[in-house]
Amino acid sequence: MPSRTGERVSLVTCEAYEPGYLRRGVARAFDLLDGPQSFMSPGDSVFVKVNCVMAVGPDTAIVTNPELVSAVVTRLLEVTDSVTVGDSPGGPFTRARLEKVYEKTGIADVARRTGARLAMDTSVKEVPLPGGARVKRLSLCRSMVEADHMVSVSKFKTHRYMNVTGPIKNLYGSVPGLTKFVYHSRFDSQEDFADLVVDVHLAAAPSFHVVDAVDTIDGDGSRHGRVRRMKVIAAGANAFALESLMIDLAGLAEEDSRPLAAAVRRGVCPSGAERWYTVLGDSVADLRLPDFQLPGSNYFSERTPALMTGRLSRFTTVTPKPLAGKCTGCGTCAAVCPSGAIQVSGGTARVDPGKCIRCFCCDELCEYQAMGLREPVLVRIRGRRSERRSAF
Ligand code: SF4
Numbered sequence: 449m450p451s452r453t454g455e456r457v458s459l460v461t462c463e464a465y466e467p468g469y470l471r472r473g474v475a476r477a478f479d480l481l482d483g484p485q486s487f488m489s490p491g492d493s494v495f496v497k498v499n500c501v502m503a504v505g506p507d508t509a510i511v512t513n514p515e516l517v518s519a520v521v522t523r524l525l526e527v528t529d530s531v532t533v534g535d536s537p538g539g540p541f542t543r544a545r546l547e548k549v550y551e552k553t554g555i556a557d558v559a560r561r562t563g564a565r566l567a568m569d570t571s572v573k574e575v576p577l578p579g580g581a582r583v584k585r586l587s588l589c590r591s592m593v594e595a596d597h598m599v600s601v602s603k604f605k606t607h608r609y610m611n612v613t614g615p616i617k618n619l620y621g622s623v624p625g626l627t628k629f630v631y632h633s634r635f636d637s638q639e640d641f642a643d644l645v646v647d648v649h650l651a652a653a654p655s656f657h658v659v660d661a662v663d664t665i666d667g668d669g670s671r672h673g674r675v676r677r678m679k680v681i682a683a684g685a686n687a688f689a690l691e692s693l694m695i696d697l698a699g700l701a702e703e704d705s706r707p708l709a710a711a712v713r714r715g716v717c718p719s720g721a722e723r724w725y726t727v728l729g730d731s732v733a734d735l736r737l738p739d740f741q742l743p744g745s746n747y748f749s750e751r752t753p754a755l756m757t758g759r760l761s762r763f764t765t766v767t768p769k770p771l772a773g774k775c776t777g778c779g780t781c782a783a784v785c786p787s788g789a790i791q792v793s794g795g796t797a798r799v800d801p802g803k804c805i806r807c808f809c810c811d812e813l814c815e816y817q818a819m820g821l822r823e824p825v826l827v828r829i830r831g832r833r834s835e836r837r838s839a840f
């Protein structure tokens with residue numbers, strides 16, 4: 449997706465995940481940008497790429513809300529009758545896994561109610577990317593990249609490895625199943641991985657984006673953060689402009705989104721400070737969410753000089769820690785860990801902090817919510833200060 453000046457994005461207030469609010473909000477987000485006809489024609493095939501990274505209910509705010517997805521699909525079906533909806537969740541890319549995740553997240557019900565097809569194709573396509581910074585070709589989900597258009601419906605929230613996930617990072621879900629962890633192990637620094645996320649986005653080449661931030665999660669990411677009402681639906685053709693808008697709404701700086709910072713560094717998009725996009729619809733100032741917290745450990749790594757970060761890492765680095773009494777020793781975390789940092793023995797998992805790259809894939813994919821956090825003292829102190837500030 450080329451980035452240029454003069455981009456437009458839409459910003460719409462949505463009070464709650466009520467079908468009426470969502471229908472009106474999504475329709476307005478599209479119509480401010482001349483509707484779906486601005487990028488697609490009748491008869492085109494469309495893949496609606498949601499975020500359903502794991503098998504959890506929509507009340508968690510971890511996954512794209514199914515009522516919002518339903519509103520997007522319904523709007524697209526007004527233009528074409530060929531709409532497929534789905535994702536490639538973490539874990540094995542199999543029909544059984546897809547069925548389980550779609551049922552739990554409510555996406556299967558969206559397909560039943562709207563008449564959209566549910567994406568069950570598990571085949572893979574090699575996509576060349578001559579201009580990629582980290583890779584020159586990528587394995588991506590065939591059904592996503594072979595559709596005439598991909599429409600990404602992302603969830604905006606914090607992410608322990610990239611700081612935030614939203615319109616750019618959502619496309620990492622077009623990498624099939626366990627291949628995600630293979631790429632993680634090849635690009636095992638946050639900067640390299642952010643570059644890879646931008647590469648994947650460029651290879652997947654989505655046509656349009658809708659961002660679900662009616663509820664968001666701040667703090668320590670999907671499993672350990674706070675659900676907060678942001679009341680935002682945003683849309684546009686340019687994910688980098690939308691990511692810039694979202695971090696502005698969260699009161700963050702451009703470099704707080706690692707994928708956005710990578711895109712700016714590489715010249716994939718201008719800096720937000722250059723005001724290269726126009727926001728149509730509601731007021732950014734009115735919708736800005738106060739006191740949006742980044743993941744605790746990343747707070748220190750973002751703001752501490754590199755020399756000191758190394759010396760302080762023992763006091764600032766959060767790593768996963770299986771919870772005694774909850775961990776069943778099932779081994780899923782060890783199977784997906786890209787750095788081989790997890791061993792399972794005696795019915796429980798153990799993490800070697802020295803090998804851990806802090807991607808938190810183990811945490812995301814533990815179905816028993818048995819992966820806790822080993823929080824060093826500085827992170828705990830900062831967490832208590834944040835809680836006190838939020839109380840006022
Ligand atoms: S932490 Fe979770 S995924 Fe890992 S072995 Fe324990 S229960 Fe299984």
Ligand code: SF4
Pocket residue numbers: 768784785786787788789790799803804805806807808809810811
């Ligand atoms: S232990 Fe967990 S957080 Fe650490 S590298 Fe492995 S999967 Fe990632």
